[in-house]
Amino acid sequence: MAALSAWFWNERFWLPHNVTWADLADPAPGVEYPKAGHLLSALPLALGIFAVRIVFERCIAGPCASLLQIQTELSRRAQPNAVLEKVFTSITKSPDSRHLEGLSKQLDWDVRKVQRWFRQRRNQDKPSTRTKFCESMWRFTFYLCIFMYGIRFLWQSPWMWDTRHCWYNYPYQVLTSGLYYYYITELAFYWSLMFSQFTDIKRKDFLIMFVHHLATISLISFSYVNNMLRVGSLVMCVHDTSDFLLEAAKLANYAKYQRLCDFLFVVFSMIFFGTRLIIFPFWILNTTLFESWEIIGPYPSWWLFNSLLLVLQVLHIIWSYLIARIASKAIMRGKVRTNPPEICTDQTPFTIQNSSALLEDFDVRGQQEWTFSLEEALLWIVESYCSQKQQFEVKTS
Numbered sequence: 001m002a003a004l005s006a007w008f009w010n011e012r013f014w015l016p017h018n019v020t021w022a023d024l025a026d027p028a029p030g031v032e033y034p035k036a037g038h039l040l041s042a043l044p045l046a047l048g049i050f051a052v053r054i055v056f057e058r059c060i061a062g063p064c065a066s067l068l069q070i071q072t073e074l075s076r077r078a079q080p081n082a083v084l085e086k087v088f089t090s091i092t093k094s095p096d097s098r099h100l101e102g103l104s105k106q107l108d109w110d111v112r113k114v115q116r117w118f119r120q121r122r123n124q125d126k127p128s129t130r131t132k133f134c135e136s137m138w139r140f141t142f143y144l145c146i147f148m149y150g151i152r153f154l155w156q157s158p159w160m161w162d163t164r165h166c167w168y169n170y171p172y173q174v175l176t177s178g179l180y181y182y183y184i185t186e187l188a189f190y191w192s193l194m195f196s197q198f199t200d201i202k203r204k205d206f207l208i209m210f211v212h213h214l215a216t217i218s219l220i221s222f223s224y225v226n227n228m229l230r231v232g233s234l235v236m237c238v239h240d241t242s243d244f245l246l247e248a249a250k251l252a253n254y255a256k257y258q259r260l261c262d263f264l265f266v267v268f269s270m271i272f273f274g275t276r277l278i279i280f281p282f283w284i285l286n287t288t289l290f291e292s293w294e295i296i297g298p299y300p301s302w303w304l305f306n307s308l309l310l311v312l313q314v315l316h317i318i319w320s321y322l323i324a325r326i327a328s329k330a331i332m333r334g335k336v337r338t339n340p341p342e343i344c345t346d347q348t349p350f351t352i353q354n355s356s357a358l359l360e361d362f363d364v365r366g367q368q369e370w371t372f373s374l375e376e377a378l379l380w381i382v383e384s385y386c387s388q389k390q391q392f393e394v395k396t397s
């Protein structure tokens with residue numbers, strides 16, 4: 001175990017040349033550097049955030065939904081059937097014609113009756129509008145609060161105005177209480193998302209989002225231990241900028257305030273393009289690639305860090321294209337929708353309205369974070385391609 005720990009924490013990989021862990025372990029009196037042990041405090045905080053979410057959705061978001069007359073839809077439940085339930089849970093939720101005919105003969109049911117059963121069974125697993133409203137209201141509240149905190153903290157920080165301060169005296173940069181709270185709160189939120197995935201209604205992107213949350217937690221932890229907190233705080237703030245706007249647009253859509261939804265979606269799109277296609281590459285990547293090279297020089301984990309940021313920029317371009325396509329089609333049709341039919345069902349053809357399902361599935365915290373792995377990027381691209389390919393085949397069949 002000691003040999004494995006020594007291999008993992010190899011100083012020549014994690015730290016710049018001529019710097020050791022011992023140099024950071026014994027700072028001067030009154031000076032604090034980030035330590036791996038600090039990350040453990042995120043776990044009890046994550047449980048606290050999860051508990052606050054439950055109370056918030058029941059005591060605040062629920063009454064707000066009632067005030068806006070958003071009720072839980074009463075969908076017809078599929079009649080109990082052990083054979084079809086086994087197929088639904090173990091084989092496929094959307095059987096093709098061959099499976100439908102086989103089940104029809106096995107049960108002595110009409111094919112349309114079997115189709116109806118699967119449609120009703122799928123609808124049972126869909127979260128209601130009220131549930132989605134409460135979830136979006138919680139996310140909106142958290143995203144807005146963490147964004148305001150981040151802006152307030154960074155406004156008083158020198159690296160906000162001169163990014164070269166991210167690298168001066170690195171890695172001997174003092175850990176301030178404001179930076180500590182910012183990082184640990186963000187990390188705890190992702191742990192809470194990990195917990196809630198197992199209690200929420202399971203969605204089709206469960207595995208992808210699980211991998212994402214795990215990658216995010218790992219890479220936020222990596223940047224903390226490696227004391228890249230200054231540039232990391234800038235990256236988090238850039239991505240926090242539009243998060244709450246998307247959730248606000250969803251809230252307006254669930255409440256059926258279509259004009260407000262359209263307006264918020266336009267504002268979200270403009271800020272998303274500005275932060276992802278202008279600020280991120282010309283401000284963040286400029287300092288991580290060029291300014292850091294001049295001040296501290298490259299080392300192994302530096303290459304890893306910048307490789308992940310470049311992968312993220314590629315994803316920014318992909319997401320910007322998807323959002324632009326959604327926006328252009330919505331403008332042509334005159335309406336923005338963020339609550340479309342389910343994207344992967346074989347009953348839903350690929351149309352202008354349900355193409356915006358990509359935006360509904362756009363977990364803005366998850367998919368935009370700078371902490372992205374290459375495996376996750378490939379998983380997401382394959383998932384998006386397969387979804388649209390399946391819809392196109394349904395439309396042309």
